Amino acid sequence: xxxxxxxxxxxxxxxxxxxxxxxxxxxxxxxxxxxxxxxxxxxxxxxxxxxxxxxxxxxxxxxxxxxxxxxxxxxxxxxxxxxxxxxxxxxxxxxxxxxxxxxxxxxxxxxxxxxxxxxxxxxxxxxxxxxxxxxxxxxxxxxxxxxxxxxxxxxxxxxxxxxxxxxxxxxxxxxxxxxxxxxxxxxxxxxxxxxxxxxxxxxxxxxxxxxxxxxxxxxxxxxxxxxxxxxxxxxxxxxxxxx
Numbered sequence: 480x481x482x483x484x485x486x487x488x489x490x491x492x493x494x495x496x497x498x499x500x501x502x503x504x505x506x507x508x509x510x511x512x513x514x515x516x517x518x519x520x521x522x523x524x525x526x527x528x529x530x531x532x533x534x535x536x537x538x539x540x541x542x543x544x545x546x547x548x549x550x551x552x553x554x555x556x557x558x559x560x561x562x563x564x565x566x567x568x569x570x571x572x573x574x575x576x577x578x579x580x581x582x583x584x585x586x587x588x589x590x591x592x593x594x595x596x597x598x599x600x601x602x603x604x605x606x607x608x609x610x611x612x613x614x615x616x617x618x619x620x621x622x623x624x625x626x627x628x629x630x631x632x633x634x635x636x637x638x639x640x641x642x643x644x645x646x647x648x649x650x651x652x653x654x655x656x657x658x659x660x661x662x663x664x665x666x667x668x669x670x671x672x673x674x675x676x677x678x679x680x681x682x683x684x685x686x687x688x689x690x691x692x693x694x695x696x697x698x699x700x701x702x703x704x705x706x707x708x709x710x711x712x713x714x715x716x717x718x719x720x721x722x
Contacts, residue, residue, distance in 0.1 A: 487514045499528035500613040504582055506531070507550075510538045517542055534580050550585045554578065558591055568600045575603055579610045583617060593625070596636040608636055612643040619646045626652055635667050642671025649675060653683050662692040669695075669702050681706050 487509060494505045506520065520542070523535035557578050561571070575595050581588045595607045611617065623646070625637035641649050649671055656668045669687055672680050684706065687699035 486512050490514070491519070498613070498615075499526065499531045500610075501615065503528070503531045503534040503580065506534050506538060507580070507582055510541065511550075515542060529576070530580055533576070537580070550581050550588075554581055554585060554588055554591065558587075561591075568603070571598060571600065572603050572606065575607065579606075583614050589617070589621075593633070597630070597632045604636055608639050608643070611640050619644060619648070622646075623648060623651075627655075631661050631664060635664055638664070638667050638671050642667075642674040645674055645676055647675060647677045650677070650679060650683055653686065657686050662695050665690065665692070665695045666698045669698050673702050673705065681710070 490505055490509050490512065491514075494502055494509075497505055502523065506523065509516075509519075517539065520535050520538045523531055524539060526532040526535065557574050560566075561574050566574075575592065575598075578588060578591055583589055592607055592610065595603055598604055611622070619641060622637040622640045622644075625633050626641060626649075628634055628637070638649070638652075649668075652668070656665060659665055665687060669684055672684055681703065684699055684702045687695050688703065690696050690699065
């Protein structure tokens with residue numbers, strides 16, 4: 480039986496105002512801190528948030544059996560399963576969801592999830608992008624570095640995350656990406672720029688209007704049109720940004 484500690488009440492208070500993804504992490508931390516309040520965990524077992532629901536039910540099961548697999552042990556098991564040949568997309572998706580439930584503070588958890596950016600399934604990649612976008616403890620510096628990595632798959636998803644996080648430093652990548660040969664990276668970058676709420680977005684997107692790739696040009700034209708419509712009548716916009 481795990482002993483109660485003073486930290487538990489503090490975690491319970493934090494639980495009340497937290498986002499669902501943060502609540503999932505807090506439930507895990509509560510359990511690992513020795514909380515055995517079954518009613519508390521059961522109050523989340525029907526959550527509409529899949530991660531929160533899975534975490535609550537895993538802990539409830541652990542309370543019933545009195546045995547919990549340590550996070551580092553679970554990570555090793557899941558990593559081994561991921562290496563199995565001929566895994567279906569559904570099985571891979573399930574494994575990545577299980578890995579995502581492990582706290583981001585656990586060594587190698589994030590590295591294992593980042594490898595999923597190379598997965599052939601866009602559904603898995605979308606899930607991982609959303610997972611990392613909502614990881615409040617992870618700095619944007621990690622994804623800025625990844626956006627400059629050699630593997631284009633890693634760069635693509637890192638740029639998407641930075642766009643969803645509205646990271647203004649995305650603009651620092653403009654020059655190297657404008658010289659990219661990979662059209663997919665350019666299109667993802669244009670889409671990410673549209674999410675930013677800083678000055679200079681319109682001229683940045685405008686750089687791609689003369690791109691040699693037809694699809695990049697079309698995506699830039701669409702973005703420029705949307706940005707100009709958004710800027711019309713917006714206070715504080717420069718003449719240049721209003722077009």
